Each structure stands twice: as C-alpha cells, then as structure tokens.
Amino acid sequence: MNPVIRKASFALHSRVLDQAGLLFRASVSVQHPIQGSLAFSNERQYRTMPTHGIGKYKHLLPKEAPKKKKERQQMKQIKTATDAEYGTLNVKVSGYDMILVEHYSQYIHNLCNRLGVKVAESYALPTKSTEVMVMPEQGTKMYVDAILKTHERIVQLSQLNATLCPTFMEVLLKNQPEGIQLSVKLHTEADYQARFKARPELEGLMAQMT
Amino acid sequence: MAAPCSRMANRPLWQFITNVRRTGLKHTGVRQISLSSACRAATQTRSKTEGVASPWKLYGAVCLQRLPVISQERNPIEDQFAELMHQMELERSLLSDHEQRLLEDSERMTRKQADNYDSDEEEADYGGQETITAQDQEDSWEQKLKHFQPALRDRDVGGTPLGSVERCLGDSLVLLVQQTVGKETIWLLPQAQWEAGETLRQTAERGLNSLPEADFKATFLGNTPCGVYRYKFPKEVQTECCVGAKVFFFKAFLSAGSASQKEPFLWVKKTELQGYLKPPYLEKVDRFILNL
Numbered sequence: 062m063n064p065v066i067r068k069a070s071f072a073l074h075s076r077v078l079d080q081a082g083l084l085f086r087a088s089v090s091v092q093h094p095i096q097g098s099l100a101f102s103n104e105r106q107y108r109t110m111p112t113h114g115i116g117k118y119k120h121l122l123p124k125e126a127p128k129k130k131k132e133r134q135q136m137k138q139i140k141t142a143t144d145a146e147y148g149t150l151n152v153k154v155s156g157y158d159m160i161l162v163e164h165y166s167q168y169i170h171n172l173c174n175r176l177g178v179k180v181a182e183s184y185a186l187p188t189k190s191t192e193v194m195v196m197p198e199q200g201t202k203m204y205v206d207a208i209l210k211t212h213e214r215i216v217q218l219s220q221l222n223a224t225l226c227p228t229f230m231e232v233l234l235k236n237q238p239e240g241i242q243l244s245v246k247l248h249t250e251a252d253y254q255a256r257f258k259a260r261p262e263l264e265g266l267m268a269q270m271t
Numbered sequence: 272m273a274a275p276c277s278r279m280a281n282r283p284l285w286q287f288i289t290n291v292r293r294t295g296l297k298h299t300g301v302r303q304i305s306l307s308s309a310c311r312a313a314t315q316t317r318s319k320t321e322g323v324a325s326p327w328k329l330y331g332a333v334c335l336q337r338l339p340v341i342s343q344e345r346n347p348i349e350d351q352f353a354e355l356m357h358q359m360e361l362e363r364s365l366l367s368d369h370e371q372r373l374l375e376d377s378e379r380m381t382r383k384q385a386d387n388y389d390s391d392e393e394e395a396d397y398g399g400q401e402t403i404t405a406q407d408q409e410d411s412w413e414q415k416l417k418h419f420q421p422a423l424r425d426r427d428v429g430g431t432p433l434g435s436v437e438r439c440l441g442d443s444l445v446l447l448v449q450q451t452v453g454k455e456t457i458w459l460l461p462q463a464q465w466e467a468g469e470t471l472r473q474t475a476e477r478g479l480n481s482l483p484e485a486d487f488k489a490t491f492l493g494n495t496p497c498g499v500y501r502y503k504f505p506k507e508v509q510t511e512c513c514v515g516a517k518v519f520f521f522k523a524f525l526s527a528g529s530a531s532q533k534e535p536f537l538w539v540k541k542t543e544l545q546g547y548l549k550p551p552y553l554e555k556v557d558r559f560i561l562n563l
Binding site (some may be wrong): 130 | 341492494
C-alpha cells in the first residue's frame with residue numbers, strides 16, 4: 062500500500078515539476094523574438110538540454126549598422142604640396158613593349174613600398190594603337206606598314222619626401238629600360254576625369270536642361 | 272608615339288614636372304620649380320637673424336651626370352641565362368595572331384592543291400581572298416631588316432679623349448673640372464661660393480653656368496643636397512672669420528650641352544674618379560654617386 066501511495070505522490074510531484082518547468086521554459090522562449098534572431102525558429106530546440114544555447118554570442122556583441130549598398134566611386138582627395146613633401150604625383154611609364162612597361166611599373170611600385178613612399182593608386186590607361194602608313198615612291202596610295210601599340214601605366218604617389226626625391230628620381234632614371242618613356246607630373250582632376258568613358262546621352266540631356 | 276609632353280603651369284605651390292626621354296644625346300629635360308612666397312620669406316628672415324657669421328665658407332657644387340645612352344653589355348653568365356629564359360618562354364608560349372595566320376594560309380594552300388578542291392566552298396567560307404598572305408609579309412619584313420644598318424656600339428674605338436661627352440655610352444659619367452682652390456689647381460666637381468640671399472641650389476646652378484665655354488643644360492632633381500664635404504684651411508690662411516669651407520653637393524642630369532675640347536673638362540666613370548680626386552674629397556663624393 063505504501064509504495065502505491067508513494068508512486069502516486071511521486072507522480073504528482075513530477076507533474077508539478079513538469080508544469081513549473083514548462084512555465085519557466087515558456088517565459089524563456091518568449092524572450093527570443095524580442096532578441097530578433099529568426100534562426101531560432103528554424104532550428105530544433107532541445108530546450109531540455111542544459112547546454113541549450115551554449116554557443117550564442119551574437120547577443121553579446123555591439124549592434125552593427127545594416128550593410129549599405131556600395132556607393133558610387135568618389136575621387137580621392139588630391140593632396141597639395143607642403144614645404145617638406147610633394148603633393149599627389151603621377152609617374153607615367155609608357156612604351157611600345159608591354160613586357161618592359163609592366164615590369165618597370167612593377168619595379169617602381171616595389172621600390173616605393175621599400176622606401177616608404179605611399180602609393181595611392183596604380184592603374185593602366187587604355188592602349189593606343191598607331192598605324193604607320195608608308196607611301197611608296199611610285200604611286201600615291203599609302204598602305205599600312207605596321208601597327209604600333211603604346212601601353213601606359215601610372216603609379217600614383219601621395220607623400221614623397223623632398224629629401225628622398227632626388228635619390229628616388231635618380232634610381233628611377235638609371236634603371237629606365239630601353240624604349241620606355243618616364244614622366245612625372247602633378248595629379249589633376251582632369252587626369253582623373255579622363256579615365257572615365259564619355260556618356261553622350263547624359264551630356265545630351267544635360268545640354269537640353271540648360 | 273608618345274611624344275615628350277611637358278606641361279608648364281604657374282602655381283604658387285611646389286611643382287615638380289620633368290620628362291626625360293632616352294633618344295641618343297638629345298635629352299629634352301624641362302624642369303620648372305617655383306618657390307611659394309611663404310617659403311621665400313622664411314629663408315630671408317632666417318638669414319637676417321644670423322647676425323654673427325659662421326666661420327665656415329659655404330660653397331655649392333653640382334654633380335652633373337650624363338646618363339647612359341645604350342644598354343650595358345652583358346656578362347657571359349647573364350648572356351647564358353637570358354638565352355635560357357628566352358628559350359623557356361618560347362616553348363611555353365601560345366601562337367600569336369601572325370603565326371596562326373601563317374598556319375591557316377599554308378593549310379589553305381595544301382587544300383587548294385588537293386584533287387578534290389572546291390573553290391566555291393572555300394570562297395564562301397572566307398569571303399574575298401586576301402591578296403597578301405602572311406608569308407609574303409614576313410618575306411618583305413625580312414628584306415627591310417637586311418637594309419637596316421645599326422650604328423656601332425662603341426664609337427670610341429680609336430679612343431676618344433676623356434673630355435668628350437660621348438665617351439662610354441653604356442655607363443653614366445660625371446663631370447669634373449679643373450679649378451684653382453687656394454694655391455693649387457685640382458680636379459673637382461664644379462662649385463661656386465655662396466652669396467647671401469640665394470639658396471644653395473642657385474649657387475650650384477651658378478657654378479655650372481659660370482663654367483667658361485661650356486653650355487650645359489642640366490636638370491636639377493631637388494632642393495636637397497646629396498652630400499657635404501667639410502675641410503679646414505691650412506693654418507696660415509685661417510683667420511678669425513673663416514676657419515674652413517663646407518661644400519654642398521647637388522645632383523643634376525645633363526639634358527643638352529656641348530663643350531669645346533680645349534677647356535679642361537673630364538667625363539669620368541665612378542671607377543675612374545680615383546685617379547683624379549684627392550682621397551678625403553673622393554671619400555665623400557663616392558658616397559652619393561650611384562654605380563648603377
């Protein structure tokens with residue numbers, strides 16, 4: 062008789078505990094939607110396990126702003142020259158042999174990295190094709206003799222120290238390969254705009270507006 | 272062809288525009304620099320506050336270099352390596368447009384000469400026949416190459432004098448002049464004494480321009496000197512106000528110029544400097560002349 066009563070009381074106790082547990086868990090699960098993590102609705106929740114939610118850390122991190130779409134490219138600020146440093150300089154390497162041009166521009170870039178000169182940008186301008194036409198002695202019609210392609214690479218330096226400049230230029234000039242033209246100029250906005258393609262429809266509409 | 276374009280704009284900021292082109296001795300280096308008004312005022316005030324003159328005389332000297340005109344000759348090892356690399360690249364490379372055209376043309380020729388040649392089919396595929404095949408072009412190019420006569424590498428086969436600018440075309444040369452310093456005439460880099468109110472770089476330019484019968488157009492690379500040589504006068508010459516002299520060297524590259532052979536000029540390589548300069552002077556000068 063006693064064990065039966067004990068079992069009944071035990072069953073009652075367990076039921077009470079279960080209900081209490083359910084209430085507790087329900088209160089915990091209500092908090093989840095407030096935290097705003099939708100993943101939990103998809104996952105299976107082993108809530109009875111003591112290790113439930115053991116790996117959660119996102120709620121501890123500071124709130125991140127939502128990721129913006131990539132903005133339209135703006136021009137980098139053109140730095141002006143101060144007393145000790147030059148402004149934004151464009152080192153232009155151009156020539157007919159693409160291998161030499163590319164290798165030389167890579168050499169300049171690596172040299173700047175080594176010497177601590179900041180390289181703002183390093184880009185290539187479109188290749189220009191030149192047709193060489195030959196006029197024979199007899200006859201007037203010119204015919205195409207050869208097509209020469211001029212390749213250009215630009216390395217943009219931002220803070221070239223005035224004390225470093227003579228040494229830097231000398232190393233560049235002494236290592237210049239054959240057939241390559243080197244030119245160092247100040248970077249202007251016109252240079253930047255020249256890289257973009259012309260948009261005739263937009264220009265037509267703007268002209269119509271004004 | 273990319274022509275040397277030199278943009279000259281006048282702005283009150285630092286500007287550095289240079290364009291050097293390797294075409295024989297016709298170096299066209301154009302350079303323009305303009306000091307900002309603030310910088311000029313700063314230098315003036317600095318010179319005024321120095322009421323007490325320092326006991327050192329200041330000189331500005333210029334290290335004028337002529338860049339090599341042709342490429343240097345290769346070592347035997349460099350030769351072998353270059354050949355090896357060339358062969359490796361050739362074996363790894365793909366066919367170019369011209370080579371593909373050659374192959375297509377030769378295939379077409381073999382197909383034409385075959386028995387079951389259908390000219391209508393061929394022409395439908397290729398449109399109009401090209402009058403010049405790739406092989407013909409190659410032959411004409413080879414003919415032109417035979418007509419081309421390259422100039423001699425070494426113009427000084429007979430031994431040009433040391434004063435000639437066209438001496439060793441594969442190396443960079445430094446200009447030396449003979450000047451009287453103190454009591455003796457010695458070989459040194461052209462220099463001039465500093466006068467108040469001018470920058471040291473202007474002193475160096477003046478030293479270069481004041482060389483008699485010489486017309487060198489130089490491009491200075493910057494305002495900063497590349498080296499200093501300090502020496503004390505011998506005891507009998509020393510007075511209270513001048514104990515010795517300091518020579519500041521500036522680097523410049525030759526863009527155009529000529530000199531008569533009579534004047535004592537020397538264009539020497541770095542290795543030959545030893546024979547002309549005094550040891551303490553040479554020690555300082557050696558430090559900033561690059562042997563590239």
